[in-house]
Amino acid sequence: MRRILDLRTVGTVVGLLVAALGGPACYSSGGDDGDAGDARADDAGSDTGAPPFPTRFVLRLVSDIPETFYVAAWDPSVSEGHWLTLLDGGTVMAKADACDVCNCSDCPTCSTCGPPLCTIRELSAGTAGVEYLWDGRKWTTDGVCGDRPCEMPESVPAGTYAARFCWAIGHDETASCADALVGVSCADVEFTLPDPDGVVEYVIEHGG
Numbered sequence: 001m002r003r004i005l006d007l008r009t010v011g012t013v014v015g016l017l018v019a020a021l022g023g024p025a026c027y028s029s030g031g032d033d034g035d036a037g038d039a040r041a042d043d044a045g046s047d048t049g050a051p052p053f054p055t056r057f058v059l060r061l062v063s064d065i066p067e068t069f070y071v072a073a074w075d076p077s078v079s080e081g082h083w084l085t086l087l088d089g090g091t092v093m094a095k096a097d098a099c100d101v102c103n104c105s106d107c108p109t110c111s112t113c114g115p116p117l118c119t120i121r122e123l124s125a126g127t128a129g130v131e132y133l134w135d136g137r138k139w140t141t142d143g144v145c146g147d148r149p150c151e152m153p154e155s156v157p158a159g160t161y162a163a164r165f166c167w168a169i170g171h172d173e174t175a176s177c178a179d180a181l182v183g184v185s186c187a188d189v190e191f192t193l194p195d196p197d198g199v200v201e202y203v204i205e206h207g208g
Contacts, residue, residue, distance in 0.1 A: 033073050033082075036060060036131035051155035052136025053194040057084050057201075059165045060129030064207035069123040069167040071130055072181060075099075077139065081177065083121075084132050085164040087188075093138040093156065104152045107145035118177040123167055125206070136193070156193060163189045165202040 036058040061069055071083035077098035086093045097103070099113035121130055137153040144150060169183035191200045 033076055033132050034130070035127075036129040051157050051193070053156070053158070054134065054136045054198060055191075055193065055195055056131055056133050056199045057163055057165075058129055058131045058199065059083060059123065059167065059202050059204070061123050061125045061127075061167075061204045061206060063125035063205075065125070067125055067206065069169060069204070069206075070171045070181060071121050071123050071167050072119075072177075073121040073130065074117070074119045074177060076132060082132075083130060083166050085166070086134070086138075087162040087164060088138075088156070088159075090162075093161075094140070094151075095134050095138060097139055097153070098151060101139075101141060102145045102148060102150040104143035104145060104150035107143075107150055110145060110150070118180050120171050120173075120180060123204075158193050160190060160192050163191055163200055163202070165189065167204065 059071065061067075072081060073083065074081060075096070075098070076082045076084070077094060077096035084095075086095050102110040102112065123129060137155055139151045140154055141149045141151045143152055164186050166184055166186040168181035168185070171181050172179065187202060187204075189200065189202055
């Protein structure tokens with residue numbers, strides 16, 4: 001397991017403006033975005049052979065005082081609108097199938113999704129946290145379906161990548177998805193595929 005503790009000296013922790021999240025489409029798409037209570041290596045199905053390499057990402061909060069942070073748990077296919085962003089050499093990888101983009105395999109009869117919905121999850125101290133099970137593929141839009149681009153999955157090969165974990169100190173339920181989180185911070189963590197345990201965990205150390 002690749003586990004990183006936020007001790008103010010580990011990883012790169014950066015306070016971000018809420019605008020940095022962009023305007024995410026918030027519908028549900030791909031992956032397993034839920035509580036981290038069952039984040040075990042055998043669940044992730046890590047493989048040491050050929051790609052893809054499924055990997056489970058976990059974000060937890062440890063604090064000596066009762067407190068709650070918040071994470072964007074809307075559509076994981078939106079690169080900068082989810083609590084987890086995956087990067088290859090600084091370039092964001094689309095980690096899930098976007099329902100608002102036509103799948104090349106369904107062309108020419110593919111359909112796209114409807115209006116987005118914002119989803120915000122609590123990240124409370126003393127709980128299991130949140131997790132995302134990534135299937136080890138990135139989605140590219142190099143294809144064309146008629147007069148519009150289409151996407152297709154591509155296995156991510158063995159190598160070194162980065163995971164960006166993001167959380168916020170507050171949220172506004174009346175705001176749009178782009179403005180829903182308040183006081184956002186992020187941490188970049190380097191990881192390797194295939195991960196020995198198939199789990200990459202980031203722990204936020206906080207408190208009074």
